[in-house]
Amino acid sequence: DAKTTQPPSMDCAEGRAANLPCNHSTISGNEYVYWYRQIHSQGPQYIIHGLKNNETNEMASLIITEDRKSSTLILPHATLRDTAVYYCIVRAYGQGGKLIFGQGTELSVKP
Amino acid sequence: NAGVTQTPKFQVLKTGQSMTLQCAQDMNHEYMSWYRQDPGMGLRLIHYSVGAGITDQGEVPNGYNVSRSTTEDFPLRLLSAAPSQTSVYFCASRQTGTYNEQFFGPGTRLTVL
Numbered sequence: 001d002a003k004t005t006q007p008p009s010m011d012c013a014e015g016r017a018a019n020l021p022c023n024h025s026t027i028s029g030n031e032y033v034y035w036y037r038q039i040h041s042q043g044p045q046y047i048i049h050g051l052k053n054n055e056t057n058e059m060a061s062l063i064i065t066e067d068r069k070s071s072t073l074i075l076p077h078a079t080l081r082d083t084a085v086y087y088c089i090v091r092a093y094g095q096g097g098k099l100i101f102g103q104g105t106e107l108s109v110k111p
Numbered sequence: 112n113a114g115v116t117q118t119p120k121f122q123v124l125k126t127g128q129s130m131t132l133q134c135a136q137d138m139n140h141e142y143m144s145w146y147r148q149d150p151g152m153g154l155r156l157i158h159y160s161v162g163a164g165i166t167d168q169g170e171v172p173n174g175y176n177v178s179r180s181t182t183e184d185f186p187l188r189l190l191s192a193a194p195s196q197t198s199v200y201f202c203a204s205r206q207t208g209t210y211n212e213q214f215f216g217p218g219t220r221l222t223v224l
Contacts, residue, residue, distance in 0.1 A: 034212075043115075043201050043215030044154065087153065098144060098169060099213060101153035 004088045009106045018075040022088030025069040032091045035073045037084040078109045113137050115216035117202050123222045124192045132187040132219050134202030141207045143185040147198040192223045
């Protein structure tokens with residue numbers, strides 16, 4: 001399974017864009033990049049996923065480098081409610097396609 | 112839809128006691144899984160199931176049993192609780208298909224004394 005590396009913590013001012021990086025240099029050609037977040041004490045919440053093209057939904061944008069070795073999750077206008085731990089996950093192979101969570105990035109959005 | 116539900120929300124056990132954590136989903140998802148989360152750590156996969164009657168081990172299966180007799184339910188059993196099993200437990204489900212998102216339940220906070 002490809003491993004991911006994320007900074008342990010980041011700060012962002014409310015209303016500004018939050019850019020969360022993730023390194024996945026050993027990703028295989030047909031493995032997807034997923035992002036989940038976990039707001040304090042709650043179950044993780046799916047945000048977005050992608051293979052090689054940039055993706056956007058109502059929550060965030062995902063930018064994947066051309067060599068696919070890294071990606072960036074962008075929250076365009078961060079709010080206090082976006083304070084959470086953000087997990088970058090490369091989709092594990094095997095029966096059931098289980099998700100392997102790393103340590104994630106703790107994002108603090110400050111007023 | 113209620114989504115993924117878990118009961119109980121909180122539980123305190125004594126060492127050696129047994130109990131079952133309940134998980135149910137009403138989205139007709141075939142894939143279900145159990146994770147545990149210890150303080151300051153990410154989630155670790157305990158067991159998962161790709162459909163009724165089929166289960167498999169995850170990263171940390173020791174001390175836990177599962178069964179899947181229906182599509183809706185995926186209970187997690189602790190046969191003889193140990194303090195090392197003090198954790199928050201999350202259940203998740205998703206549709207079959209390799210790249211579909213997972214839906215997580217609200218969690219069960221378990222303390223073993």
